[in-house]
Amino acid sequence: MGRRFNLYLFLLMVPGVAFFAAFFLLPLARLALSSAEGPQGFKVYLLSLTHPRYFTTLLNTLLLSIAVTLATLVISGFSGVFLTRNQFLGKNFVLSMLTFPLAFPGVVVGFMIILLVGRQGLIGDVTRWLVGEKLVLAYSLTGLFLGYLYFSIPRVIITLMAAAEKIDPRLEEAARSLGASPFRVVKDVLIPALVPGLISSGAICFATSMGAFGTAFTLATDIDVLPIVIYTEFTLLANITTAAALSIVLGLITWIALSIARSISGTTVAAAG
Amino acid sequence: MKKKSKLFYIQLSLTLLVCAFLIVPVVLSVTAGLTANYIVGVRSGLTLQWFGKVWELYRDTIFRSIMIGLVCLGCTLMLGIPAAYAMVKKQNRFTRIFEELLVTPLAIPGLATALALIVSYGRFTDFRKSWLFILVGHVVFTLPFMVRSVIAVMNSANTTQYEEGAASLGAGFWHRFFHIVIPIAMPGILAGSLMVFTLSIGEFNLTWMLHTPTTKTLPVGLADSYASMRLEIGSAYTIAFFIMIIPLLIAMQWVAKPPRKKVIPEKTELSTDLRRTTEMEKNALERNPIPRDRGREPVSGTSLRLENCSKTFPDGTQALKPFSLSVKAGETVVILGPSGCGKTTMLRIIAGLETPDPPGRVFFGDEDVTELPIEKRNVGMVFQSYALFPNMNVAENIAYGLKVRGLGAAERERRVSEMLEMMKITELRNRRVDQLSGGQKQRVALARAIAVRPRLLLMDEPLTALDAKLRDVLRAEIDSLLRSLGITAIYVTHDQAEAMALGDRIVVMEIARVSQVGTPREIYFKPQNRFVADFIGTLNRVTGRVEGKGLIVPGGTIPLEGISHLQPKAGEEFEVFFRPEQAEVVGPGEGHFKATVAASFFMGDHTRLLLDWTDASYLTIEAKSNQVFRKGDLVEIRIDPASLLTLRT
Numbered sequence: 001m002g003r004r005f006n007l008y009l010f011l012l013m014v015p016g017v018a019f020f021a022a023f024f025l026l027p028l029a030r031l032a033l034s035s036a037e038g039p040q041g042f043k044v045y046l047l048s049l050t051h052p053r054y055f056t057t058l059l060n061t062l063l064l065s066i067a068v069t070l071a072t073l074v075i076s077g078f079s080g081v082f083l084t085r086n087q088f089l090g091k092n093f094v095l096s097m098l099t100f101p102l103a104f105p106g107v108v109v110g111f112m113i114i115l116l117v118g119r120q121g122l123i124g125d126v127t128r129w130l131v132g133e134k135l136v137l138a139y140s141l142t143g144l145f146l147g148y149l150y151f152s153i154p155r156v157i158i159t160l161m162a163a164a165e166k167i168d169p170r171l172e173e174a175a176r177s178l179g180a181s182p183f184r185v186v187k188d189v190l191i192p193a194l195v196p197g198l199i200s201s202g203a204i205c206f207a208t209s210m211g212a213f214g215t216a217f218t219l220a221t222d223i224d225v226l227p228i229v230i231y232t233e234f235t236l237l238a239n240i241t242t243a244a245a246l247s248i249v250l251g252l253i254t255w256i257a258l259s260i261a262r263s264i265s266g267t268t269v270a271a272a273g
Numbered sequence: 274m275k276k277k278s279k280l281f282y283i284q285l286s287l288t289l290l291v292c293a294f295l296i297v298p299v300v301l302s303v304t305a306g307l308t309a310n311y312i313v314g315v316r317s318g319l320t321l322q323w324f325g326k327v328w329e330l331y332r333d334t335i336f337r338s339i340m341i342g343l344v345c346l347g348c349t350l351m352l353g354i355p356a357a358y359a360m361v362k363k364q365n366r367f368t369r370i371f372e373e374l375l376v377t378p379l380a381i382p383g384l385a386t387a388l389a390l391i392v393s394y395g396r397f398t399d400f401r402k403s404w405l406f407i408l409v410g411h412v413v414f415t416l417p418f419m420v421r422s423v424i425a426v427m428n429s430a431n432t433t434q435y436e437e438g439a440a441s442l443g444a445g446f447w448h449r450f451f452h453i454v455i456p457i458a459m460p461g462i463l464a465g466s467l468m469v470f471t472l473s474i475g476e477f478n479l480t481w482m483l484h485t486p487t488t489k490t491l492p493v494g495l496a497d498s499y500a501s502m503r504l505e506i507g508s509a510y511t512i513a514f515f516i517m518i519i520p521l522l523i524a525m526q527w528v529a530k531p532p533r534k535k536v537i538p539e540k541t542e543l544s545t546d547l548r549r550t551t552e553m554e555k556n557a558l559e560r561n562p563i564p565r566d567r568g569r570e571p572v573s574g575t576s577l578r579l580e581n582c583s584k585t586f587p588d589g590t591q592a593l594k595p596f597s598l599s600v601k602a603g604e605t606v607v608i609l610g611p612s613g614c615g616k617t618t619m620l621r622i623i624a625g626l627e628t629p630d631p632p633g634r635v636f637f638g639d640e641d642v643t644e645l646p647i648e649k650r651n652v653g654m655v656f657q658s659y660a661l662f663p664n665m666n667v668a669e670n671i672a673y674g675l676k677v678r679g680l681g682a683a684e685r686e687r688r689v690s691e692m693l694e695m696m697k698i699t700e701l702r703n704r705r706v707d708q709l710s711g712g713q714k715q716r717v718a719l720a721r722a723i724a725v726r727p728r729l730l731l732m733d734e735p736l737t738a739l740d741a742k743l744r745d746v747l748r749a750e751i752d753s754l755l756r757s758l759g760i761t762a763i764y765v766t767h768d769q770a771e772a773m774a775l776g777d778r779i780v781v782m783e784i785a786r787v788s789q790v791g792t793p794r795e796i797y798f799k800p801q802n803r804f805v806a807d808f809i810g811t812l813n814r815v816t817g818r819v820e821g822k823g824l825i826v827p828g829g830t831i832p833l834e835g836i837s838h839l840q841p842k843a844g845e846e847f848e849v850f851f852r853p854e855q856a857e858v859v860g861p862g863e864g865h866f867k868a869t870v871a872a873s874f875f876m877g878d879h880t881r882l883l884l885d886w887t888d889a890s891y892l893t894i895e896a897k898s899n900q901v902f903r904k905g906d907l908v909e910i911r912i913d914p915a916s917l918l919t920l921r922t
Contacts, residue, residue: 211382
C-alpha cells in the first residue's frame with residue numbers, strides 16, 4: 001500500500017480531472033473573463049444589476065423561486081409525511097403517479113401546464129362551463145409558478161418521504177404519552193426532525209427554479225425571468241458580455257443557495273433539470 | 274381498524290389533489306395524441322396518424338438522443354468510476370477540492386455552462402456543429418451524478434475490507450480494482466448509469482443552447498413541436514417520450530430497492546456427527562490441554578521474526594512501541610489484549626497491510642519481507658468481518674486466491690472440493706455469501722485463507738462476531754485444524770479463554786506495548802506484572818504486615834516460605850496474590866485465616882465464594898460443590914504456600 005498504490009490512484013484520477021478541467025472549469029473561467037471584455041469592463045456587473053429591466057427581472061425571478069419553494073415545501077411536507085405514515089387502498093398507485101413526472105424535462109412540464117391551464121386547456125373549459133369565462137393562466141408568471149410547482153413537487157416529496165421514514169415513530173408516541181396534542185407533536189417532533197430534509201430539498205427547489213429554462217421557454221418567451229433574458233440577450237441581441245455577466249450572477253446565486261443549504265444540513269445537494 | 278382522524282382526510286385530499294395536478298395533464302396529452310381532433314375529444318375517434326407525423330418529422334432527434342445518451346453514459350463510466358475510487362481511497366486536499374468542484378455543474382444553471390462552452394470552444398466550427406458538442410455538455414452535467422452515486426456505494430459497502438481480503442490472497446492493484454471494487458460498487462454504478470442516461474435523454478437547458486439545426490435532440494424536437502402550435506403532434510411526441518422513460522423509471526425504482534436477503538437456516542451448521550466429534554475434541558482438549566498432539570502432516574508453515582517493530586500513525590499517536598518476536602515454524606501464537614491495545618496493528622504489520630516504522634523489520638524464515646505488500650507475502654488472512662466477496666459464491670470465494678495465482682480450472686476445482694470437505698461445508702458450494710450464517714461464513718473465510726497454502730495464517734478476532742456456543746465449537750475446530758496442518762498461525766483475540774485454548778504461546782498486550790510473552794501456563798501461573806495477572810483469570814490481593822516467616826492478615830497468618838526470591842523484612846507492609854482455585858475451605862484449626870462468607874454462587878462443578886475482606890474488597894475462593902454455605906458463615910481458608918505471587922505493578 002505504498003508509493004505504487006498512490007501512483008495508480010493518481011493515474012485513475014487523471015482522465016476525469018483533465019476532462020472536467022478542460023470542459024467545465026476553464027470554460028467557466030473564460031466566461032467570467034469574457035463578461036469583462038466589453039467596453040465597460042467589470043462595470044458590466046454593476047450596470048446589469050442597476051439597469052431597471054435586468055433588476056426587475058432578477059427580483060421577479062427571486063420572488064418567483066422563493067414562492068415556489070415555500071409552496072412546494074408545504075404541499076410536499078403534508079403529502080410526504082402522510083404517505084409515509086398511513087396505509088390506504090391504492091397507496092402504491094398514488095406513489096407511482098407522484099413519481100412519474102420525475103424524469104420530465106422543463107419543456108414537457110411547460111406543455112403539461114399548457115394542456116392544463118392554456119388557451120385550450122382543461123381548466124379553461126371547466127371555467128367556461130361554470131362561469132362562462134375562460135381562465136387562462138399558462139402564459140404568465142402564474143403559469144410559470146404552476147410549472148415550477150409541477151417540476152419540484154415530485155422531487156421534494158421523494159426527499160421528504162425518505163427523511164420522514166428515518167424518524168423513529170416512538171418519538172411521536174413518546175411525545176403523545178407526555179400529553180402533546182397532534183399539533184404539538186408536529187411542531188415539536190416532526191418538523192424539527194424534517195428540518196435537514198426541508199432545507200436541502202428547499203435549496204434544490206430554489207436553485208432549480210432560478211435556473212430553469214425549458215418551462216419558461218415553452219410557455220412564452222416574453223416572461224421576464226433571468227434565464228429567458230440571458231437567452232434573448234445572447235441569441236437575439238448578440239450581447240455576449242451582458243449574457244455572460246448575468247449568467248455568472250445567476251450561477252453565483254444558485255451556488256450560494258446550495259452551499260448554505262449544504263453547510264446547514266450537512267449533505268450534498270444539487271440542482272436538477 | 275381505528276377511526277381515521279380529520280387530519281387524515283385533510284392530508285388525503287391534499288395528496289390526491291397533488292396527484293391530480295400531476296397526472297391530469299399527462300392523461301390529457303395521451304388523449305390528445307391519440308384522438309383525431311383534440312378540440313372535439315375522444316368522440317372524433319382514435320388514431321395513430323399523429324405518431325406517423327412524429328416519426329416523419331422528428332425520428333432523427335429520437336435516435337440522436339439515444340446515441341448521445343449512450344455515449345455520454347460510456348464516457349461517465351470511464352471517467353467517473355476510476356475518479357470516484359481514487360477519491361474514496363485517497364482523502365487529501367487535492368481530492369477534496371476536486372470533489373467540491375465536481376458538484377458545481379449541479380449548482381450552476383445549464384444555461385451558464387452552455388454559454389461557457391460556446392465562448393470557449395464555439396470557434397471550432399466543426400466541433401461546434403457536431404453532436405459531440407452536445408455530448409461534452411451532457412458529460413459535464415451528468416458526471417457528478419455518476420461519481421456521487423459510485424462514491425456513496427463504495428463508502429457504505431466499505432470496499433477496504435474486501436480489498437484487503439483480496440490482497441491477502443495475492444491480488445494486485447488492477448486485479449482488485451476490476452474484480453473486487455467494480456463488482457462491489459455495481460449497485461451504485463447501475464443507479465448512476467440509469468440516472469445519467471435519463472438525464473441525458475431529457476436534458477434541455479444546456480442542449481437548447483448547444484444544438485444546431487442538424488443536431489437536434491429529443492427535448493429540442495419536443496420544444497419545436499410545441500412551438501409549432503399543433504397540439505396533437507406535440508402530444509403524440511410527448512407520448513413517445515413517456516414510452517421511452519417509463520422503463521428507465523421502473524428500472525431506477527428496482528435498483529433503489531435493497532435486495533431481499535434470505536439466510537438459509539443453520540440446518541447444515543452442525544450436523545450431529547460433526548457436533549459429536551467437536552464435542553469430543555473439546556472434551557479431550559480440556560482434559561489434557563498441554564502438550565498437545567502434534568501435526569499428522571509435516572510442518573508447512575514458515576518461521577516469523579519481528580525485529581524492533583513499532584508503529585506511529587500519521588497523526589502522531591504511537592499505536593505500538595518497539596518490540597521483537599520470533600515464532601517457530603508450525604507454532605500458534607495468540608496476541609491477546611483489550612481493545613485498542615494495538616494487537617490488530619501488530620497483525621497488520623505481519624500481514625503487510627501496514628509497514629513498521631524504520632528501522633523495524635519483518636522476516637518470514639530468512640527472507641526480509643518488510644517492503645513486500647500483502648499480495649506478495651503469501652499469507653492467509655481471516656478477518657473479523659469475514660470479508661467474503663459478496664459478488665462471488667462460496668466456491669468462487671475459495672477459488673479466488675488460486676485464480677489470482679494462475680492455477681488451472683481443474684486444479685482449482687480439486688483444491689476447492691478438498692477445502693469444502695475439510696471445513697465440512699460441501700453442501701454450501703454454490704450458495705451466495707448473503708445466504709450464509711455467521712458460522713458458515715467463518716468456515717468459508719478459513720477455507721479461502723488456507724486454500725492458497727499460505728506460509729502464515731493470520732486471524733483477526735475470527736470468532737468475535739459469533740454467539741458463545743458456536744464460538745466454542747469453532748474454536749475447537751480451528752485448533753484441530755491448526756494442529757493437523759502444522760501451519761504457523763498468528764491469532765488475535767481479546768478473549769482470554771480463546772487465547773489459553775489455542776495458543777502455544779500468548780503475547781499479552783497492554784496499551785501499545787507487549788506485557789508478557791509465554792506459554793498459557795506461564796502466563797497464568799507466573800504472570801510478570803499486575804496487568805497480566807489481572808487480565809487473565811481472577812486474582813486475589815492480600816496486604817498485611819510481615820512478622821517472622823508469616824504475613825499477619827485480618828483473621829490469621831499466611832506463611833511466606835514459598836516466596837523464595839524475595840526477602841520481606843519484619844514489620845514491613847507486604848502484598849501477595851493468589852488465584853481462587855489455589856485456596857481451599859478446610860476444617861476448624863487447619864486453615865491459615867478465617868473470613869466471613871459474603872455470598873456464594875453454585876456453579877455446578879464448584880462453588881464460588883465471596884468472602885468479606887477489607888471494607889472495599891472481597892476475596893474469591895473456589896470451594897467444592899458438595900459444601901453448602903450461607904451468608905455470614907465463618908470459614909477457615911488454607912492457601913497453597915507455593916502458589917503465592919508477588920507482582921510488579
